[in-house]
Amino acid sequence: CIMGKLSSAYRQLTEGVSQLPEPFDSQYHCGALLGSGGFGSVFSGQRLCDGLQVAIKQISRDRVQQWARLPGEVGPVPMEIALLQRLVEVGGHASVVRMLDWFEVEGRGFLLVLERPPHGQDLFDFITERGALPERLALRFFRQIVEGLRFLHAHGVVHRDIKDENIVVDTRTLDVKIIDFGSGAPLKETPYSEFEGTRVYSPPEWIVSQSYEAVPLTVWSLGVLLFDMVCGDIPFERDQDIVGAAPVFTRRVSKECQSLIRWCLSYRPEERPTLEEILSHPWMEGGEAEEEEHSSLPNQSL
Template sequence: MAERVCAWLLGAIASPWLRLARPRPPPRPRPRPRPRLLPGPAGDTGGAAAPAASAASSPLRAPPLLSAAAGPEPPVSASKEPTCGDGRPGAVERRSGAVPGPGPSADGRVSPARKAQQGLKERYRLGSLLGRGGFGSVLAATRLSDGAPVAIKRVPRNRIHHWGRLPDGTRAPLEIVLLHKVSAGFPGIVQLHEWLELPNNVVMVLERPERSQDLLHFIRARGFLCEEVARHLFRQVLEAVRHCTSCGVLHRDIKPENILLDLATGQAKLIDFGCGTYLQAAAYTSFAGTPSYRPPEWIQFGWYYGKAATVWSLGIVLHQMVCGEHPFRRGWNSTWGRLSLPRRLSPECQDLIRRCLSVLSSERPSLEDLSCDPWMQDIHVP
């Protein structure tokens, strides 16, 4: 049965008749007033390093993932499990001061906030709800200037507790600052097109592939992924994570719901940096993310190191890919060290999952070691 599922998935990936995503022309200049556009990477003074993973390690074009047999994809939905926490280490600022309300100003003119909101509606046609959670909501939308699909994320201002500064000095929510550091020109991170402040919300306009699905729904629609498909996707996720850490950014909420797949090109994109923070060498003493992805050291000792906790999350994601379920969803504390894996998995795949999910963080592989692992290289050790 596993062989038939694997063959079906590979056949879906190789379908030659699938239409690849066409490149979109750049948007035409927007009328004033307009929301803030992110400054280009040339103005970045944050000292971001070059990507750790070489572009040569990825294929020039990923294979398409959509199959007619799979049917229409379900909408991307936020996890029912609460995410994030309080207290993110790093130099952040709290926003203070009042924001102009939506009504007319004292001299009878429309306020800047109202103009910005009207400008947003004039440039985008809103569509269906993609997800809702503690962070706010995400709507599908279409850019009217060129028909490009986008996602509009709306976050209540009273839920944004951490702010930073963009390279041009603009104060912005930390999520936007982190996205600016990692997303420019890197295909494995969702691109932020623009953002603006409204009286009660911060709005982000994000890239949205025309045919897309989050990894959780992609797995659920198929039960589990064969190792070839899982390797192809996991390699991209690892490359995106290494790129983030090389830029000094820690995502802290890596899970299938936060990995978006472009079904036409096969590109995996890391999304939702709402729990993210700056990478630091010292241990973190506050948790942000999804509770079921917390590493054992946090539960036992109340601290964790960023990269080791990331490898733990990646191990859970890989298990979900090839097994179709979270390894510790049921009584996960009691199953540490007694992980049961299907016999159909190759010894190399089993070994990689077990090492990523080592109870001792010092026994987990580094992000660099993961890239060189035999299973990642499709090498079978006798």
């Protein structure tokens, strides 16, 4: 059988109990492939003790770009595990995916067991099916994402790859979760000189000088994401367009929403808002977004 390693959080729960770590296969069933990329592969899964639906992310050791140390662990673990473990230990956040467990499996690398919304769909597919979103719905999603990012930053984590593919929407509740911390890093105030995120979401300073700071990077990517939600596609495809930092709105978008997007997409990093300033922008303060009726969601015309 495949021997797994229980997370340190699980060990703490079972401290004082005389037992060996159970193998991965005795605790989880690994199902169909959901997606794959440079980060690894993600499979559907089920926790055997209670039938809970989960996502299982497999990361090969040779694909790990950053390593970290966890207390009580003999060897290093992928930075993604260390960051998600940190978030678990501070209680987590409703808009951030939670890691339930992790294992190191000989010959298979690392297996991360993650929560999976029962009616989840990534925001890229959500927009592809429905077209540009009504501003009220975009606001509902955007507020949750910004609050989730505030939580990450408050606990020393920067995601570095905010995009529609890394936001999962529960299509019944319209709640969202930020996923995929494969490009994440510990938050620091000094500039970063490496970037593993998505280029069309990267800011001008990275294109020009291969350097950026955590908050301006995050806010730029939020500007791209909000444009994507209300216009149905991202504003920039080429490096020269990113450096131009002049989004052209292809749909009717309110002046307040355009104002927020343009502020987030300011060329100079120091001129972009903070996450707190985003939340206090007039478009964001236009009242709590009400839940859209399901009948208004499917297949909105382009």
